[in-house]
Amino acid sequence: MAQLEPSRRCALVAVALAQFMVTLDMTIVNVALPSLDAELGLGEAQLPWVVNIYALLFGGFLMLGGRAADLFGQRRLLLSGTVLFAFASLLGGQAQAPWQLIVARALQGAGAAMMAPAALAVLTLTQREGRERIRALGVYAAVSAVGGAAGVLSGGLLTQYAGWRWVMLVNVPMAACVVLLALASVPGGLLSAPLGRKLDVGGAVLVTGGVGTLVLGLVGTEQQGWGSTTTLLTLGAAVLLLVLFVLWETRGVKGDPLVRLGLLTKRNVAGANLFILLLCAGQFAAFYFISLYLQEVLRFDAARAGAAFLPLTLTVVVAINISTRLLPRTGPRVLLVAGGLLAAVGFAWFGALDVDGSFVADLLGPSILTGLGMGISFVPLTGAAVGGLPRHEAGMASAVLNSSRQIGGSLGLAALVTAQTTYTAHRRAAGDPPLDALTDGFGVGLTLSGALLFVAALVALFVLPGKWAAGPMARRGAGSPSSRTTTAPAEPRPDRAAPPLRESR
Numbered sequence: 268m269a270q271l272e273p274s275r276r277c278a279l280v281a282v283a284l285a286q287f288m289v290t291l292d293m294t295i296v297n298v299a300l301p302s303l304d305a306e307l308g309l310g311e312a313q314l315p316w317v318v319n320i321y322a323l324l325f326g327g328f329l330m331l332g333g334r335a336a337d338l339f340g341q342r343r344l345l346l347s348g349t350v351l352f353a354f355a356s357l358l359g360g361q362a363q364a365p366w367q368l369i370v371a372r373a374l375q376g377a378g379a380a381m382m383a384p385a386a387l388a389v390l391t392l393t394q395r396e397g398r399e400r401i402r403a404l405g406v407y408a409a410v411s412a413v414g415g416a417a418g419v420l421s422g423g424l425l426t427q428y429a430g431w432r433w434v435m436l437v438n439v440p441m442a443a444c445v446v447l448l449a450l451a452s453v454p455g456g457l458l459s460a461p462l463g464r465k466l467d468v469g470g471a472v473l474v475t476g477g478v479g480t481l482v483l484g485l486v487g488t489e490q491q492g493w494g495s496t497t498t499l500l501t502l503g504a505a506v507l508l509l510v511l512f513v514l515w516e517t518r519g520v521k522g523d524p525l526v527r528l529g530l531l532t533k534r535n536v537a538g539a540n541l542f543i544l545l546l547c548a549g550q551f552a553a554f555y556f557i558s559l560y561l562q563e564v565l566r567f568d569a570a571r572a573g574a575a576f577l578p579l580t581l582t583v584v585v586a587i588n589i590s591t592r593l594l595p596r597t598g599p600r601v602l603l604v605a606g607g608l609l610a611a612v613g614f615a616w617f618g619a620l621d622v623d624g625s626f627v628a629d630l631l632g633p634s635i636l637t638g639l640g641m642g643i644s645f646v647p648l649t650g651a652a653v654g655g656l657p658r659h660e661a662g663m664a665s666a667v668l669n670s671s672r673q674i675g676g677s678l679g680l681a682a683l684v685t686a687q688t689t690y691t692a693h694r695r696a697a698g699d700p701p702l703d704a705l706t707d708g709f710g711v712g713l714t715l716s717g718a719l720l721f722v723a724a725l726v727a728l729f730v731l732p733g734k735w736a737a738g739p740m741a742r743r744g745a746g747s748p749s750s751r752t753t754t755a756p757a758e759p760r761p762d763r764a765a766p767p768l769r770e771s772r
Contacts, residue, residue, distance in 0.1 A: 277452035278393045279403050283410045285349060285386040285445045288438055289379045290414025292321060293551070293676070295422040295434050296372075297558055298569045302431040309365045316369050319486035319677075324376025325383075326673035327479025331471045333384035333666020334525045341388045342453040346446060348381025353442035359435035371435065387665035389453055391653055398595065401650065405591030408645030409584055416580040419554060423573020469515055470525035477508030478670060485674075485681040493685060526663055530656070535599070536664065538730035539652035540671040542603060545723035546610070546644060547672045548679025549716035553614055553637075555680060556687065556709040556716075557630070560620055564706050575626055579634040586642025599647030600731045607724030610640025615717030618710040622703050640720070651731060679719065687712035 296303070296317055304314055336344040352375055359371030387407065394403040425433040484501035491498045516524045531537050554576075561572040590602055613636035620629055652668040691708030695701055 274452045275393060277448045278389060279406060281345075281445050281448035281452065282386045282390045283406050284441055284448070285345060285382050286407055287410040287414050287417075288352065288441050288445070289325075289383050289386075290411050291418045291421070292375055292379070292438065294415050294418030294554060295425075295437075297555070298419055298423040298562075298573055299426040299431040299434045302426050302569070303368070306431070307362065307365050307368060309368075313365050313369065317372055319482075320369055320373045321376040321379070322486065322673055322677050323479055323482045324373045325379045326376075326482045326670055326677065327475050328377055328380035329384060329666045329670045329673065330474045330478065330525060330663075332380040332382075333388075333663050333669075334467065334471070335381070336385040336388055336666075337663055340455065341385045341392065342449060342455055344381050344385040345389060345449055345453070348378045348383075348385065349442050349445045349449075350378075352378030352382060353439050353446075354378075356435045356438035356442070360432045360439075362432075362435075375438075383669045384663075384666035387649070387653065387668070389449075391665075393453065401594055401646070402591060404650050405587055405594075405646045408590075408649050409587040409642075411649070412583045412587060412641050412645045413580050415550065415554060416576045416583065419558060419576045420573040420580060423569040423571070427568060427570035427573075467516075467525040470512060473508055473512035473515055474525060477505050477512055478674065480508060481505035482674065482677045485677045488681040488685055526667065530664060530667065533655065534730060534732050535651040535655065536667070538726055538732075539599075539648050540668060541726050541730065542607070542644070542723045543648055543652070543668060544671045544675030544678075545719045545726065546607075546641070546648075547675035548682075549610070549614055549719040549723075550641065550679075551676035552679045552683035553617060553713055553716040555684065556712045557617065560706065560709050561626075561630075564620075564622060564702060564709075565624070565626070575630060576634075578631060579638040582635050582638025583642040583645075586639045587646055590643045590646040594647055594650070599651045600727055602643050602647045603651075603727035603731060604724050606640045606642070606644030607720050607727055608640070609643065610637050611717045611720035611724060613637030613640055613717070614720055615714050618712075618714035618717065620706050620710045620713070622706040679716070683712045683715050686715060 300314055300317065303309060303317060309317065332344060332348070355371045355374035355378055358374065359368050362368040362371060390403055390407055391400065394400045421437070422434050425431075425437060480501060484498055484505055487501060488498055513528065516526060516528055531540070557575075558572060561567040561575055562569075567575065586606075590606075593602060613633045616633035616636060617630070624630075649668070653664045656664050687708040690711045691704045694704035694707055699707075
């Protein structure tokens with residue numbers, strides 16, 4: 268990063284900070300939930316929605332945000348989403364009633380759906396292909412991986428020492444930095460759509476409704492159960508909307524489709540999205556179980572519970588640096604297989620929790636192993652998802668990747684929490700002490716998280732291609748705002764230069 272031109276360095280920092288905010292807010296409120304409940308009186312029915320409404324709006328609007336970035340300009344969507352995210356964070360930090368906080372979290376999710384695909388598209392279009400782009404993807408992957416763990420860590424510390432409102436307000440200064448850096452370094456004409464191209468409104472309505480309803484159904488299983496009429500009707504409606512979306516994109520759309528479905532026939536894109544779906548399904552659920560184990564079994568306060576994630580977070584950073592150096596020599600498949608297996612063993616090791624355990628005996632070792640696996644995986648995963656694609660599909664591909672991340676996290680959390688609560692209830696009914704039953708239930712959920720990561724390693728082995736795929740913009744300068752046409756991808760050339768970034772007039 269130190270060798271980048273100032274404009275490219277600023278663009279990379281803006282992208283990294285935007286992605287960090289998006290992933291941070293997936294988990295930052297988790298440790299603060301008891302404090303939120305105590306002050307605002309959300310109750311058991313509303314409390315889960317402080318977490319879930321963010322995932323619902325984020326996942327529901329990602330496809331729309333990605334395509335809008337491609338058609339209307341990546342910088343414009345990045346700035347608009349960041350401003351909306353900051354406004355929502357400010358609103359949430361001033362909330363005096365439960366509905367105000369839930370609305371603020373919903374607006375955060377909508378802003379994140381604009382920011383996330385635009386940020387990854389800006390990265391791939393402003394960094395030179397080859398080693399520079401791989402290093403940039405390493406930075407992006409680092410903040411994506413660290414954001415979730417850092418959310419738990421910072422959420423605990425902020426709640427303990429500054430109050431829960433700062434869990435929301437901390438985003439405001441970060442958003443201001445993103446806006447200033449993007450205005451200074453990201454060209455306004457980074458990608459301009461030809462005249463006459465319009466957003467696929469029909470596809471946007473169907474996929475937003477389908478994905479949003481799917482996430483709604485998944486998060487609702489925590490209260491309704493998988494076999495309830497409400498859950499079955501909601502998931503059935505989601506399937507119907509998504510089937511209609513596929514039919515619309517293949518037969519009904521006039522002009523440019525929202526998502527080119529042929530994108531998912533590429534092995535690198537399909538494999539990367541399936542891998543991240545499984546990875547986030549295991550990761551989100553595991554962080555949830557570990558947070559509860561620390562507070563409900565080991566009786567850690569919010570600050571100590573957050574700090575317990577520090578070894579995992581630091582290990583992820585170290586592993587990402589290693590992965591970035593190895594990727595040009597090994598390609599993505601080798602690293603993803605290794606990372607998936609390490610994370611699988613780490614999560615399964617977490618499953619051996621003990622009711623009389625301690626952080627050093629029960630959590631430190633698996634934290635390091637899991638951090639290694641996750642960190643090794645994120646760089647090749649991000650590169651594979653956008654590799655070999657033309658520049659006008661960069662936002663689309665990154666939106667699909669982030670949708671897979673959100674859907675995987677929601678699905679994994681809903682399914683594994685159901686498995687954990689069912690097992691815990693069974694053990695309590697059999698006469699086991701409540702705390703023992705709860706701990707064993709967490710262990711079952713964590714072991715299942717490990718199983719999901721093992722399946723992800725198999726996906727990397729049998730689905731992903733063995734060779735590294737070039738990123739978008741293979742034949743034109745990645746930062747050239749004057750590039751107006753779509754070009755075919757070419758093989759990566761590490762030493763290719765690109766013109767300096769400059770503001771488009």
